[in-house]
Amino acid sequence: MSRPSATLRTAVVWDVLRGALDQRAELADHAELAVLDTGGGTGNFAVPVARLGHRVTVVDPSPDALFALERRAAEAGVADRVRGVQGDVRGLFEVAERGAYDVVFCHGVLEYVDDPAEGLGNAVAALREEGGTLSVLASGLGGAVLARALAGHFTEARHALTSPGGRWGESDPMPRRFTPEQLTALVTSTGLEVISVHGVRVFADLVPGALVDTEPDALEALARLEAAAAELPDFQSVASQLHVLAEIPPRGVRPAVR
Template sequence: MSRPSASLRNAVVWEVLRGGLDERVKSTGRDSLDVLDTGGGTGNFAVPVARLGHRVTVVDPSPNALFALERRAAEAGVADRVRGVQGDAHGLFDVAERGASDVVLFHGVLEYVDDPADALRNAVAALRPEGGVLSLLAAGLGGAVLARALAGHFTEARQALSAPDGRWGEGDPMPRRFTAEQLTGLVADTGLRIAAIHGVRVFADLVPGALVDTEPDALDALARLEAAASELPAFQSVATQLHVLAEVPAADG
């Protein structure tokens, strides 16, 4: 069964992230920010961020992903603002500088690392001391439980619901999932101030692509529905992903 496009699935994250970038530009008085994209792969977010005029360093363990990033940045005309380096979250400061980034993107990383709290602390340590912004995206538990149940895999849904790592079985390709409370707790423990939390892909992963393709204005309507539901805790609890925007508090805050 086909699903709505990746651009729709990422729309909520992009809108929140762009707002965070704009606020950081205003607070610094600089038009161009230094952005670190840890686990940024082929540049799904790095290239659009660079198109806004910012300088982006992508850290990823995959040479193939970094090669694709280089090609993608060149095709978008932003090769001079995107730099790819091979590395990972735990060894982040082998390839990146502490306290030098206005914004850190930490998307799709916590699910895969051995120690999420340690990896997140590294991401936070890469931020500038005051006002730096973290964009954190991770797999949500509720979305997986709902998806398995709707597919008729009720035992797997119950397993995911009760497992500490949120996995539905040995065949589950996702190493770890989070509830909103777990994710915001990890962020709060680093000392960051949580500015916003959103549910991502609340409906997009459940709606057949054929419905979006055949109904007039369905794509726009679905995008508006996703945006409206993303801020409501009831729908965050069943989202496929959870997005947290947080910032380094001011010294007097």
């Protein structure tokens, strides 16, 4: 069963990020921000951010993804604003500078690392001490449970619901999932202040693509529905992904990252 477009599935996150980037540029008093995208892959977010006039460093372990990033940035005319380096969040400061970035993305990373707290701590340590914004995007537990149940895999849905990592079985390709409470607690444990929480892909992963393609204005209506549900806690709990935006508190007060 085909799904609605990838653009729709990331629209909520992109809307939040655009506003956060504008606000951070105003607070930093410089239009060009230094952005670090950990696990940024082929540049789904990095290239649009560069097109806004910011400089983006993408850290990703896959050389193939970084090659695609380079090509994508060149095609978008922002090759001079996007730099890809091979690495991961665990060894982040082997390839990136500590405390050097206005904004850090940690998207699709915490599900895969051995120690999410350590990985997130490194992402936070990359932010400027005088002020910075962190964007975290991770897989949601509720969305996986709902999807397995609607597909008729009831035992797998129950297993995901009750297993510590939110996995539905040995063949589940996702190592770990989070509830909204777990993800926000992980972020706040770093000393950052959570600004907003959004549910992402609440409906988009469940709606058949054929339905969107055949109904007039269905795609736009679905996008509006996703945006309306994203901030509601009841719908965040069943979203496929969770997005948390956080900032360094005033005066840069935060616990030391080990």
